[in-house]
Amino acid sequence: MLSILTDQIRSKQSFLCVGLDPVVEKLPVSLLSAADPMFEFCKRIIDATLPYAVAYKPNLAFFEANGSAGLASLERVIEYIPRECFAIADAKRGDIGNTAEAYARAFFERMQFNAVTLSPYMGADSIAPFLTRKGKMAIILAKTSNAGSNDFQMLELSTGRPLYLEVVAQCVSKWSPEQIMFVVGAQNAEELTQIRAIAPGYFFLIPGFGAQGGKLSDVSHILVPGEAGILANYSRQIIYASSGDDFDLKAGEKACEIAKEMAQLLADQI
Amino acid sequence: MLSILTDQIRSKQSFLCVGLDPVVEKLPVSLLSAADPMFEFCKRIIDATLPYAVAYKPNLAFFEANGSAGLASLERVIEYIPRECFAIADAKRGDIGNTAEAYARAFFERMQFNAVTLSPYMGADSIAPFLTRKGKMAIILAKTSNAGSNDFQMLELSTGRPLYLEVVAQCVSKWSPEQIMFVVGAQNAEELTQIRAIAPGYFFLIPGFGAQGGKLSDVSHILVPGEAGILANYSRQIIYASSGDDFDLKAGEKACEIAKEMAQLLADQI
Numbered sequence: 001m002l003s004i005l006t007d008q009i010r011s012k013q014s015f016l017c018v019g020l021d022p023v024v025e026k027l028p029v030s031l032l033s034a035a036d037p038m039f040e041f042c043k044r045i046i047d048a049t050l051p052y053a054v055a056y057k058p059n060l061a062f063f064e065a066n067g068s069a070g071l072a073s074l075e076r077v078i079e080y081i082p083r084e085c086f087a088i089a090d091a092k093r094g095d096i097g098n099t100a101e102a103y104a105r106a107f108f109e110r111m112q113f114n115a116v117t118l119s120p121y122m123g124a125d126s127i128a129p130f131l132t133r134k135g136k137m138a139i140i141l142a143k144t145s146n147a148g149s150n151d152f153q154m155l156e157l158s159t160g161r162p163l164y165l166e167v168v169a170q171c172v173s174k175w176s177p178e179q180i181m182f183v184v185g186a187q188n189a190e191e192l193t194q195i196r197a198i199a200p201g202y203f204f205l206i207p208g209f210g211a212q213g214g215k216l217s218d219v220s221h222i223l224v225p226g227e228a229g230i231l232a233n234y235s236r237q238i239i240y241a242s243s244g245d246d247f248d249l250k251a252g253e254k255a256c257e258i259a260k261e262m263a264q265l266l267a268d269q270i
Numbered sequence: 271m272l273s274i275l276t277d278q279i280r281s282k283q284s285f286l287c288v289g290l291d292p293v294v295e296k297l298p299v300s301l302l303s304a305a306d307p308m309f310e311f312c313k314r315i316i317d318a319t320l321p322y323a324v325a326y327k328p329n330l331a332f333f334e335a336n337g338s339a340g341l342a343s344l345e346r347v348i349e350y351i352p353r354e355c356f357a358i359a360d361a362k363r364g365d366i367g368n369t370a371e372a373y374a375r376a377f378f379e380r381m382q383f384n385a386v387t388l389s390p391y392m393g394a395d396s397i398a399p400f401l402t403r404k405g406k407m408a409i410i411l412a413k414t415s416n417a418g419s420n421d422f423q424m425l426e427l428s429t430g431r432p433l434y435l436e437v438v439a440q441c442v443s444k445w446s447p448e449q450i451m452f453v454v455g456a457q458n459a460e461e462l463t464q465i466r467a468i469a470p471g472y473f474f475l476i477p478g479f480g481a482q483g484g485k486l487s488d489v490s491h492i493l494v495p496g497e498a499g500i501l502a503n504y505s506r507q508i509i510y511a512s513s514g515d516d517f518d519l520k521a522g523e524k525a526c527e528i529a530k531e532m533a534q535l536l537a538d539q540i
Contacts, residue, residue, distance in 0.1 A: 021368075021369075023372070059365075059369055059372075061363075061365060061369045061370075061372035061373045061376065062369075062372050064341070064372070064373065064376040064380075065372040065373070065375045065376045065380065066380070067341065067345060067376070067380045067381070068338045068339070068341035068342035068344075068345055069338070071334070071337065071338035071341045072338035074338075075337060075338055092363065092364055092365050092389075092392075093331075093362065094362055094364075094389055094391075095329075095331060095362050096414070096415065096416040097416065098291075099291075099329055099331045099332070100331075102293070102329075102331035102332050102334070102335040103331045103334065103335070105335045106331065106334040106335045106337070106340075110334075110335065110336070110337045111337070119362070119364050119389040119391045119392070120391065120421075120422060121364075121389045121390065121391040121411055121422060121423065122362075122389070122411065122414050122416060122418055122419060122423075123416065123417070123418020123419055123420065123421030123422055123423070124418045124421050125416055125417055125418035126416065126418055141391055141392065144366070144392050145366065146366040146367065146392060146393065146395055146396065147393070147395055148392055148393020148394045148395035148396055149392060149393055150393065151390075151393030151394050151440060152390060152391060152393055152433070152436070152437060152440075153391065153392075153393070155427050155428075155433065155436065156427065156428040157425050157426065157427055157428065158425075158426040158427065158428055158430070160428070163422070163425065163433065166422070166425065167422060170421060170422075
């Protein structure tokens with residue numbers, strides 16, 4: 001698997017990914033006078049959670065909602081994330097070749113992300129352009145954490161296989177664990193098992209903890225001994241642990257608490 | 271159908287959508303000294319094609335590839351597109367509810383787009399947040415124009431229906447022609463027929479003409495008399511008709527030529 005990730009996971013005994021979803025209306029009043037409140041918020045969250053987080057995942061939507069100024073904030077955030085951490089652009093893009101290449105330039109050249117989340121609907125040639133740069137990865141939606149994930153991802157194909165599993169199977173047949181990961185929601189215990197069975201060496205990015213109801217104990221059965229093989233994402237539960245000026249302190253405390261549970265789960269694997 | 275579109279289609283006798291995909295390296299040298307070359311390029315393309323185009327479709331990737339400065343260019347472009355034209359954010363987003371809402375704010379409030387393209391993979395609750403603002407639409411990927419569209423969109427479900435058609439059927443059961451359109455590639459004559467059969471009153475946004483090989487005569491069988499029911503998108507063939515300083519003149523000539531063919535097809539319908 002990926003040394004940048006496994007190094008962090010081993011040294012921090014954590015597989016925590018902190019989702020950075022800053023919403024201007026939710027920021028503490030004291031930050032609003034800063035030159036760039038969204039950046040300032042993310043910076044203080046990163047400082048407070050760095051001992052516990054192995055990855056950070058800014059969600060593009062929350063920056064784009066603030067227009068070009070929001071994207072400028074994101075550029076500062078990605079600059080600020082320490083290089084030893086894994087940085088994920090949660091963008092869920094997916095488009096034809098020349099457009100995919102333009103997005104790859106945005107996330108991997110203009111900004112220094114390690115990986116970007118992608119929707120598989122448009123097929124392999126919409127994913128391949130993200131895999132031409134050494135060390136850069138695509139994280140492909142398989143079975144997501146929302147209720148609507150049942151609308152299409154769970155449809156049974158004529159082969160008897162559900163769509164989400166066919167997506168994983170096709171991707172595994174084309175790309176290595178150094179190139180791709182999969183997004184699988186925490187609440188999908190059965191689907192996590194099915195996907196792990198056909199993608200044993202791959203990392204999963206798992207959303208759906210905390211505000212969305214998933215628990216770490218729901219995913220411990222698919223941990224890979226020694227390497228985790230999981231990034232568990234927490235966003236709101238950490239970054240909005242407090243709405244006051246102690247938001248960073250409370251975020252750090254929450255991240256610490258989650259990382260302790262992770263360390264125990266990792267210890268149980270050995 | 272949509273009066274903003276049908277008014278333009280009737281007055282211009284055209285169903286041309288011009289795709290704005292500016293790539294800095296492809297811009298005429300004379301533009302590079304402008305304060306904002308990407309905006310200047312798009313502005314001159316819009317000026318030259320306005321008599322023939324009923325819609326404009328900036329592709330987010332090509333602006334984001336230029337970072338926050340690129341998004342600032344896009345903000346100027348959307349300001350400049352005349353309000354009587356239909357403005358499409360070609361973004362192919364698709365995410366959980368609160369994230370989808372943030373994108374909707376980006377495209378419909380921060381910028382004044384009429385519609386945004388979306389991937390259906392995450393299901394109905396990833397599309398619904400885009401439909402809460404009066405007159406704002408979602409354009410949902412059905413069968414796209416790239417080779418990879420066969421990887422998943424064409425998979426046969428256990429019901430015998432291909433995935434792309436199930437996507438259309440579920441969307442049609444939930445939303446009206448005033449709320450959604452579908453993306454269908456020009457080369458897919460059979461799929462266009464299948465989709466038109468279950469979505470008779472809906473607009474289709476059709477890419478894949480020109481550089482991608484599709485011809486207008488391939489789609490004339492699904493035109494809706496009087497209203498077209500189609501937006502045919504041309505990007506590279508128009509905006510890069512010339513690499514010299516006469517790029518806008520040549521873009522206008524190409525758009526005029528395409529619109530003439532469209533007028534003939536519309537006349538043949540009556």
